[in-house]
Amino acid sequence: MSNDKNVRTEVSKWLAENWDPDTRRSKHGESLTEWLERVVDAGWAVPSWPKEWWGKSFDKDDASAVNSEFRKMRAPGSGQDRTNIPAVTVMNFGSDAVKRKVIRDFLTGRATQCLLYSEPGAGSDLAAIRARAERDGDKYIINGQKVWTSGAMKADYGLLIARTDWDVPKHSGISFFLIEMKQPGIDVRPINQITGDSHFNEVFLDNAIVPAENLVGEEGQGWKILQAALAVERLIMGQGAGERRQGSSKSNVVSLIDIARDTGKLQDPVARQEIAQAMAYRQLNALNMARAKSEMASGVSSPIMSLGKLAMSRILHEDARVMTKLLGAASMLDGESNARSADVNYRTANAYMTSIGGGTDQIQRNIIGERVLGLPRETEVDRNMPFRESMAIKG
Amino acid sequence: MTNIDPEERALIRDGFKRLLSDQCGEDDVRRTMESDKGFDPRLWQAMGEMGIIGLLVDPDFGGIGAGPVEIEMIMEEAGSALLGGPLLSSAVIAASLILASDDDDTKARLLPQIASGEKIATAALTGEKGSWLPADVSVQAEKAGESWELSGTASFVTFANVADILLVAATTLDGLKCFEIETGAAGVVIEPLETWDPSLRLSRISFSGAKAAILKDVGPDAFDQALDVARVALAGEQAGAARRIFDITTEYIMSRVQFGRPVGGFQAIKHMAADLLIEVESATSAARAAARALADDAPDKKVLINLAAFACADAFSEVAATSIQMHGGIAFTWEHVAHLYLRRARANAQLFGSSDHYREQYVTALEKAA
Numbered sequence: 001m002s003n004d005k006n007v008r009t010e011v012s013k014w015l016a017e018n019w020d021p022d023t024r025r026s027k028h029g030e031s032l033t034e035w036l037e038r039v040v041d042a043g044w045a046v047p048s049w050p051k052e053w054w055g056k057s058f059d060k061d062d063a064s065a066v067n068s069e070f071r072k073m074r075a076p077g078s079g080q081d082r083t084n085i086p087a088v089t090v091m092n093f094g095s096d097a098v099k100r101k102v103i104r105d106f107l108t109g110r111a112t113q114c115l116l117y118s119e120p121g122a123g124s125d126l127a128a129i130r131a132r133a134e135r136d137g138d139k140y141i142i143n144g145q146k147v148w149t150s151g152a153m154k155a156d157y158g159l160l161i162a163r164t165d166w167d168v169p170k171h172s173g174i175s176f177f178l179i180e181m182k183q184p185g186i187d188v189r190p191i192n193q194i195t196g197d198s199h200f201n202e203v204f205l206d207n208a209i210v211p212a213e214n215l216v217g218e219e220g221q222g223w224k225i226l227q228a229a230l231a232v233e234r235l236i237m238g239q240g241a242g243e244r245r246q247g248s249s250k251s252n253v254v255s256l257i258d259i260a261r262d263t264g265k266l267q268d269p270v271a272r273q274e275i276a277q278a279m280a281y282r283q284l285n286a287l288n289m290a291r292a293k294s295e296m297a298s299g300v301s302s303p304i305m306s307l308g309k310l311a312m313s314r315i316l317h318e319d320a321r322v323m324t325k326l327l328g329a330a331s332m333l334d335g336e337s338n339a340r341s342a343d344v345n346y347r348t349a350n351a352y353m354t355s356i357g358g359g360t361d362q363i364q365r366n367i368i369g370e371r372v373l374g375l376p377r378e379t380e381v382d383r384n385m386p387f388r389e390s391m392a393i394k395g
Numbered sequence: 396m397t398n399i400d401p402e403e404r405a406l407i408r409d410g411f412k413r414l415l416s417d418q419c420g421e422d423d424v425r426r427t428m429e430s431d432k433g434f435d436p437r438l439w440q441a442m443g444e445m446g447i448i449g450l451l452v453d454p455d456f457g458g459i460g461a462g463p464v465e466i467e468m469i470m471e472e473a474g475s476a477l478l479g480g481p482l483l484s485s486a487v488i489a490a491s492l493i494l495a496s497d498d499d500d501t502k503a504r505l506l507p508q509i510a511s512g513e514k515i516a517t518a519a520l521t522g523e524k525g526s527w528l529p530a531d532v533s534v535q536a537e538k539a540g541e542s543w544e545l546s547g548t549a550s551f552v553t554f555a556n557v558a559d560i561l562l563v564a565a566t567t568l569d570g571l572k573c574f575e576i577e578t579g580a581a582g583v584v585i586e587p588l589e590t591w592d593p594s595l596r597l598s599r600i601s602f603s604g605a606k607a608a609i610l611k612d613v614g615p616d617a618f619d620q621a622l623d624v625a626r627v628a629l630a631g632e633q634a635g636a637a638r639r640i641f642d643i644t645t646e647y648i649m650s651r652v653q654f655g656r657p658v659g660g661f662q663a664i665k666h667m668a669a670d671l672l673i674e675v676e677s678a679t680s681a682a683r684a685a686a687r688a689l690a691d692d693a694p695d696k697k698v699l700i701n702l703a704a705f706a707c708a709d710a711f712s713e714v715a716a717t718s719i720q721m722h723g724g725i726a727f728t729w730e731h732v733a734h735l736y737l738r739r740a741r742a743n744a745q746l747f748g749s750s751d752h753y754r755e756q757y758v759t760a761l762e763k764a765a
Contacts, residue, residue, distance in 0.1 A: 257762060269755070276754035279761065280702055287680035304676050311673055362662070368672060369665035373645050376660030 007062045011069040014042060021073045032076070036108040039077035044070065045107045046081040049091065053099065054107065055081070061297070077107075083236060086113040086159055089229045090178060093217040098178060102157060114155035114181065116146040116203060117226065121392060124363050126161075127170045127223060128382075128392040131205060133162035133177065140164075140177065140215070142185070142208040148357070152188045152201040155181045159229065160210070161222045163387070170387040174222035178214040185209060195349045233358050235305055256319070259326045259340065271326060278315075278322045285311040303372040310364040313355035320348040399461050407461075408468055411447055414438075415476040421732055424477045428593040428735075432557050434480035443512025448486045451494065451624070456506035458490075463627045467686035470628045471635030471679075474711075477735055479594030481515050481554035487628045489516035491621035492562050492573055498611040501575070505560065516560040519549035519600055520618060527622065527748050529564070529571050529615055534602055536565035536574055536609075543567075543574060543609055545582070545602040553746075555585050555598040563607065564618060573613035580605055592738035623696075626704050626747055627689055630682035633707035633743055634675075637714040640736040641675045644668070644718040651723075658723075667721055671714050678710035698764060701757040705750035708743060715740035 018038065020027050026035040039045050040054055048063035049055025058066070063081060070078035080087055087106040090099055105111035122128040131144025142162055152158070158179045165173035181188075185208030190198040217225045256275050260266040285308065292304035323344040324331045333341040355361045369375040382390035399407075418438045427435045442448050450466055452458025459465075466487060473482060486509070493505055493516075508514035522531040534547035545565055555561065555578060563574045578585060582605030588597045645668055648659030658664050685703035688696040715737040719726040726733040744750060 257758075272758045273751060273754050276705075276758045280706055280754070280757065283698075283702060284677040284681055284706055287684045288676050291676075291680045291683065303672075304680075307673050307676060310669065311677075362666065365666040365669035366662065368669035369659070373659075373668055373672065375645070375649060375665050375668065376657050378660070378662070379656075 004061055004065050007058070007065045008069055011044065011066050012073075014044070015069060015073045015075055019073055019075045021075070024074055033109055036077045039075075040104060040107045044078050046084075046087070046091075047078075048081045053091065054104065064297075080107055083232070085115075085229050085232050086157070088232060089159060089176075089225060090216060092228065093176070093221075093225050094178070095213050095215075097213045098216070102178065105156075111156040112151060112154055113157045113159060114149045114152040114201075114203075116149055116152075116158040116160040116179070116205075118148045119145055120147055124360055125392070126226070127174065128387075128390070129161055129163060129174065130393060131160070131162040132166075133164050133175060133210070135164070135212070138212045140210045140212065142177075142179065142205045142210060144205050146203040146205070147191070147200075149188075149201045149203050150199050152181065152203050153190070157181060158203070159216075161226055164219050164222075166388045167386045168220070169384050170382060170390060170392070171223045172220055173387055174226070175219045176216040176222035176225040177210045178216055179208060179210045183208060193349075194352070195346055230359070235308070256322065256326075259323055259344075262340075263326050263328065263330075265326050274322045274325065278318045281311070281315045281318055285315060306368055306372055309354065309358065310361055310368065313351065313361050313364075316347065316351035316354050320344065320351050324348060399459075399465055404465060404468065407446070407450075407459075407465060408472065410445055411442075411469055412472050414441055414445060414447075415472060415478065419476040419478050421477075424479065424594065424735065427479050433594060433596040434554070434557055438478075439480060439512050439515075442482070443510070448482065448512045449490075449510025450486060451490050452506050452510040453494070456502055456510065458506065458510040463624055463686040463689040464683075466624065466628045467631035467682055470631035471638075471682070474632035474635030474637075474739075475639040477594065477636065477639075477732075477739060481517060481557060483625060483628055483632070484517035484553040484558070485509055485512075485515045488518045488520075488621055488625045489560070489562050491624045492518060492610065492613055492617060495617035495620060496573075496610045496613050501608075501610065505575075509560075514559045515554070515557055516562060517552060517554050517558040518562045518564070518621075519552045519555070520564040520622075521549060521551045523548060523550050523599075525551035525745070529618070532564050532566055532571060534563055534565040536567045536572060536607070538567075539606070543607050545574060545576065545605045545607050548599060548601050550588075550597075550599040552598050552600055554596050555600055556587050556596050561600070562610065563602070565607075571615050571618065573610040573617070574607035575610055576602075576605055576607035580607075582606070590742065592742040594735070594739065595742045622747065623689055623700055626700050627682065627686045629743060629747060630678070630685055630703035630707040633711035633740070634678040634682040636736060636739060636743075637678050637707075637711040638675050640718050640733060641668075641671055641714050643732065644671075644721050647722055647725075664721055667717055671717055674710040674713055678707045681706040695764060697760040698757065701753045701760055704747070704753035705757065708740075708750050708753075711736075711740040712744050 018027055043054065043056040044066055046054055047056040047058040047066045048060060051057050067079035084106060087103055090103055102111060117126060119129050119131060121130060131142065131146065133140045133142050144162065158181050160177040160179045161174050162177060163173050164175040185206050187204040189202045191200045191202060192198055193200065256279060260271055260275060265271040288304050289308060292302040295302040327341060327344055330341050331344060334345055335342060366378055370377055382392060418441065423435065427433060446459045447469060449458030450461045450469060454460045490509055493502060496502065509516050521527050522533040524531050534545055534549050536543045536545050545563060549563060558578050561576050561578055563576060564571055565574055576583060582603045584601045586599045588599055590597050648664050649657050651658045681703040685699040688699040719733045719737060722733055725731050
């Protein structure tokens with residue numbers, strides 16, 4: 001905090017020299033990747049990291065001051081020490097060799113990643129994964145099937161959890177790997193979603209290969225590493241990243257009221273009640289997040305952050321439900337000639353992305369109940385038995 | 396309004412919290428609600444000495460000179476402890492109405508006594524519908540020489556049974572005005588109403604040619620401004636009360652064992668708790684944001700006050716009602732505290748108008764902002 005002002009001055013000076021906020025481009029005529037390289041080299045991408053690892057060894061307040069200066073100027077690339085899940089995970093748990101090999105490319109976007117976590121038999125019960133990793137000299141051989149992987153077609157690397165030990169309880173036998181996606185043993189097939197999009201894929205791993213140095217953390221530590229990575233993801237989803245358009249709460253306010261006006265229901269007292277409630281859920285979540293941030297800034301640990309994702313899924317479903325009511329019969333229509341209907345239809349289906357993806361609402365409630373409120377854990381009949389004996393594989 | 400720094404604010408809060416834990420435990424709450432008058436004079440006096448009752452009153456008139464942020468904070472503690480009595484009536488609404496007046500003589504006469512707690516004031520702003528809307532005011536004031544005469548009926552008046560001074564909204568040829576009259580004055584009849592929440596006292600008051608003094612420069616705008624402070628204060632009370640009954644409930648579901656394990660381990664209960672936590676945190680955020688916006692006279696203050704009004708009312712109602720269900724049989728008994736929170740929640744949710752009313756106001760405010 002002591003340096004806060006100096007940091008802000010330094011960052012805003014650097015931005016003024018290098019970034020044009022009006023055109024939202026680098027002043028050096030660079031591509032986005034080149035800009036990100038410049039940001040990384042200046043230490044602004046991950047200012048809280050040590051100097052020898054692309055950072056500036058800043059404390060949390062100074063690092064967040066950097067981020068806020070970047071946001072003010074609408075310049076990309078900062079704050080990756082909080083939001084770049086693959087980079088953060090490898091940084092925290094990876095070997096020096098693998099860190100040197102991939103992190104810079106992760107930060108500049110030269111290398112892209114995908115998440116190889118869920119499997120057809122391991123959704124909410126993610127620890128029940130059956131993909132296997134077998135050590136063979138200086139490498140691991142991977143076999144299995146992953147699902148709900150976004151960006152797998154283009155990704156250079158995958159963050160992979162696979163089982164290395166079948167004779168210990170399920171959470172203990174998992175290891176975390178960084179796998180190169182462009183190799184013969186990997187087959188990626190798109191999944192068709194209920195929205196009509198195909199953001200996700202199935203990934204088939206058939207004798208795929210991972211060099212031993214790409215084991216992140218130690219064998220058997222995979223579950224712990226995964227939890228850290230998922231916590232970051234949930235935090236981001238709670239802030240509304242699951243929405244198709246990253247509109248502010250204000251733009252959404254306009255759209256609910258606009259739809260009501262256009263459909264002649266703005267004066268309908270029942271519709272107004274529903275509009276108010278839907279908009280209130282959104283504003284309340286924003287107020288919660290703002291309070292959580294200010295509490296954390298003053299050093300009070302806040303449980304509110306963990307509520308965001310569950311709150312957001314109610315917001316998105318409620319928005320879609322109220323919009324559908326306002327549209328009435330027009331909600332049966334779709335396609336380019338019915339743009340508003342198509343948008344509302346899309347929202348209706350896409351809301352499940354937030355209420356299922358990244359942990360279902362029901363799993364979120366377990367997490368809130370257990371980790372925030374300290375209620376007893378769910379009983380899990382296969383928690384303490386060797387995974388080999390679990391019904392998850394014995395059927 | 397004086398500037399109160401965060402340290403001073405924390406001192407006020409801690410002092411009040413300590414006072415409530417000494418003198419406003421569950422036994423005290425029950426004793427007070429079963430008492431004739433529904434308030435505890437000893438606690439009231441201590442609150443006066445501590446500066447709680449005079450929180451909003453200017454230091455010139457014997458108060459602290461704090462604002463919405465501090466009153467919201469204090470009301471969170473009051474709600475948490477289920478404090479009964481005329482704090483909202485006298486220290487918030489009545490004090491705000493008098494502060495809105497331009498009449499320094501009246502202020503100098505009334506405010507020090509109100510701030511110290513020596514005199515209790517309450518506002519009679521509602522008619523038989525209890526709507527808190529100017530159109531439903533059914534007291535008329537007519538000029539009679541230098542003074543005024545009030546006739547008609549006010550209802551749902553809070554803690555008039557213990558009040559010394561009434562501030563009455565009455566219609567005149569010039570619109571809505573505010574009048575000051577003593578509760579014991581000739582032509583004033585106070586008839587206590589039976590209430591479902593025994594810690595809340597309401598009365599119907601009839602005026603028949605009662606002589607009253609006009610409060611200078613207090614008209615519809617001043618009523619609305621005073622009510623805004625009251626809405627923020629009530630939102631704080633609801634947020635604080637919701638959090639307390641939620642905490643009581645989570646503690647219980649961790650210790651109550653059925654089928655060989657604490658019931659809080661069952662998803663049916665655990666998921667209820669998770670959902671309620673969102674309500675509790677949202678209510679706190681809403682109440683505090685509204686208080687801050689009102690203190691800063693922010694452009695979106697109406698949006699935030701209306702939001703807090705229904706969000707906090709609904710959150711407290713939901714949390715209190717669900718808490719009984721989560722406790723099971725034990726909370727169906729009179730001796731258990733949960734129903735006292737439900738009673739308070741249900742009364743608070745109507746006190747200054749319904750959630751539906753405030754949702755409507757919220758949309759209207761948003762339309763204007765859009």
